[in-house]
Amino acid sequence: MPRYRLTVEYDGSAYNGFQVQAGQPTVQGAIERAITAFSGQTVRIAAAGRTDTGVHATGQVVSFDLDKAWPAATVMNALNAHLVEEAVAVLDASEVDAAFHARFSATGRAYLYRVLNRAGRPALDLGRVWHVKGALDVEAMRAAAAHLVGQHDFTTFRDVNCQSASPVKTLDVADVARSGHEVRLVFEARSFLHRQVRSMTGSLVQVGLGRWSPDDLKAALDARDRSACGPVAPSDGLYLTGVSY
16 A cells, blocks of 8 residues: 655645644645545545644645555646645655654654735735734844744743643744845744744744843743743744655
């Protein structure tokens, strides 16, 4: 029974997250329907990350088994043909070893958060960025983000419904940079807590607006208390950009 790995991108605006839910449009549901339409087989796919409602991806990875061996290019092209009316596209497909699992084999995940920092609202990127009108101090945000790098108890930036066994995670990268009117926040780690990136982003924007200092961000982290978190950033600007194995 061959196993396939797909790299997938999607606009999460129209979906109730990645994970399949009865009666709701989801990315997983769209992909699984396309697999059934192509192969005649009902499958359950595994994903590297279960993105929330409205969250996007440019490098999501999924894996699944088929009863029949097809060329990987055929799988990719057939799935894209059946996904043509969805905001989902397969960028790459390959046959992998039976031991590979999109979630459990992953050694790292990378996320990008896009903030549109200008007075005028977005038109072309509506639903794909967080619009923040007030001027953001990127240097202050970068200084604050440095406090997040390393192994910490991230309870402050952990959603109350998070099912992770431990709030302790190791954040490898937390970078902030400006490109014109856009401020981009990049986070990389082996794994993340539920809504950790959006929670950290919301607090970093508080620093950028001058409402918090970088030391306030560190104090919030050290508090290990969800109530110390700043406003959580909306889902619009968040992208799962890559998974390493």
